[in-house]
Amino acid sequence: MNLEIIGITVLWSFLFGYIVIGAIDFGAGFFNAYSLLTGKERILTKVIQRYLSPVWEVTNVFLVFFFVGIIGFFPKTAFYYGTTLLVPVSIGVILFAIRGSYYAFETYGSRGHKGYSFMYGLAGLLLPASLSIVLTISEGGFIEMVDGHPVLDYWVLFTSPLTWSIVVLSISATLYISAVFLTWYANKAGDVSATDLLRKYGLIWSLPTIITAGGIIFELRRHNFEHYSNIQTFWLLFLISFLMFIGTVWLLWKRRNYGWAFGLLAGQFAFAFFGYGASHYPYLLYPHLTLYDSFTNPAMAISLIIVFILGLCLLIPSLVLLLRLFLFNKDYVRGKDNFHV
């Protein structure tokens, strides 16, 4: 295993972490807003806020970690992606800012403020869509080199079915992941009506998720044949992912083992995400940029890896403490104690 692979594996894992816990977070914000709109807030709001409150800031860090890390390990990405992504990422940042601050405004400032809840619910739903554009662009075909500078062709981007399938996938996967997780969480909290409602949402959003995910592989055949054929070589990973998906839906349907259902869901996304990542190898941006020609110098790479290991020694115990106090603490989950500042 060389340094390039170590670097991208670390970053890809953190991106995966962000996608899962970010999806839980954004989906929860959306369900919360939706429940206010449909008058179901009594059922959902309590359980959602109980989960979200102590962890929201941690979620953000995963994203920061990813984009700081990628500049560190692969500095050339700053040139290619930095120049071309000005508009999509700026829009993402604006949504991210609204989502984060209005969440805090509502939670700590004015509990139950409807305007704030809608703001962050909606911003959170659009955020995955705007960030998913980055993955679309990485497939190539949207960037031209003009006078040595990369330029994004918006017309081609926004008329491509691939773009829109990835947008739909990002939104439905967000809602699916979030609903399944919250079903488990509500069940642990002993909240029957919330569990039922969230289970229903989970089942509803499972279908568009799997259909668009399959559709994207199909569309890649036309858009980027090289990547498409690479995906074929990893068919086993995608098969396992699909079987896990079936497992989650089956457990939800049978109303049992919600913890396992979420575990399988995490597995489903992990296999698909790492399968996708591995088949993307060695390109960071088709066909302009590979892992190898964008990689940093060995001195920087080694120091980053050392810092990463030291950092993990600090982080893992802290994260465990956080999870033990809130996620895996029965009294907290059931709302028996409330020690909010």
Add this chain to the structure above:
Amino acid sequence: MGNEEAVFYSRVLTELTLSFHIIYATIGVGVPLMIMIAQWVGIRKNDEHYILLARRWARGFVITVAVGVVTGTAIGLQLSLLWPNFMELAGNVIALPLFMETFAFFFEAIFLGIYLYTWDRFENQKKHLLLLVPVAIGASFSAVFITMVNAFMNAPQGFDIVNGELVNINPIIAMFNPAMPTKVAHVVITAYMTAAFVLAAIAAFRLLKGSNHIYHKKALYLTMKLGFVFSIATALIGDFSGKYLAEYQPEKLAAAEWHFETQENAPLVLLGVLSDGEVKYALEIPFGLSMLAHNNPKAEVIGLDQFPADEIPPLYIHYLFNIMVFIGMWMAILSALYWFGINRGWKRVSSRWFRWLIVLGGPLSIIAIEAGWWLAEVGRQPWILRHIMRVEDAATTSGQVDLMLMLFALLYLILGIGSIVVLSRMFRKNPVEQELEDRHMEKGGDLH
């Protein structure tokens, strides 16, 4: 949009984001320490008022930290979006402290979540206070690591450029560059100082607006005392910064001080106006600049005559320097007067007009922070990386920067107004008298 325009708009957008972010970032670095001190004093003196002070500050802090986090993410991404050529180079050489910053931020975020949701959960208050320590450390170290990157832009080292290629890269030497010690110390200490004076302004404001509760008086005394200590530390570090500049970035010092000709016995020029290259109406402190630069009234100080015209920063930074220094001095004097006054029993420091001066000190401190950062950034012009890369060569070639500038301006307006509205509503709805009363009722002491 031509590329000159892209450079211009990129600069404006970066300035806007930094100017907005720095308000929340400064509070974010300074306030956790204040909360920690208040809670510690409360535990030691067994005084409920200080504990409640910590608790109420923590509540307000969450709002500012949220805006700080999202705007910090914005500037983090904007560095790559607006200055891709710079970040490509920076990624190769100075990525290490940037990466460390994410860990400091991670650490802070985790423990902030725990701290906020474990009030009264522990029998022993000290355990709860212990959870705040990583928050304060994480916040301060975020500032340390980010400032290291900024210091690198002023005094780049730890690499060589041979035929346009970066070679001999040493990330540790890049981190510990000559600008680092003074810059890091200055940023961190002024954040503490500003946080103390902003909190003092709030306490003074409550006292002026009708509440005469001892709670606010305790808050005011504590924060003014802390503010005084940090303002003295700031003055000392400011002096070291002058010596650093004289040694490593003489053009920045010379431009900030309007020191045109290299000379011995250099005076320190304050205020004044420039007309036809002549300084008029200025206050001059004889030997002042020589003292600031070299601790020796006779020392020679390099003037702007030693630099090519296209490598001299804009001369208006002189005023930024003056604003920063005057406010810093003024706050040191004000807080010293207050501290001595209270201890000596002077009536005047508790008068209405004196309290209004303290209220004014809050916004003034923020202005000093802004002036300081503008001085630091504009004073490095025309370079983004001193003597290595010019700002215009670092900017994006993208054509939509102006549009993004408008969107972000709107965003900051919304966030700025939103955070002020939420904060003022939060504390107005739950005044301290009410909360103290509620807490006594809860404890079940006097149920009539």
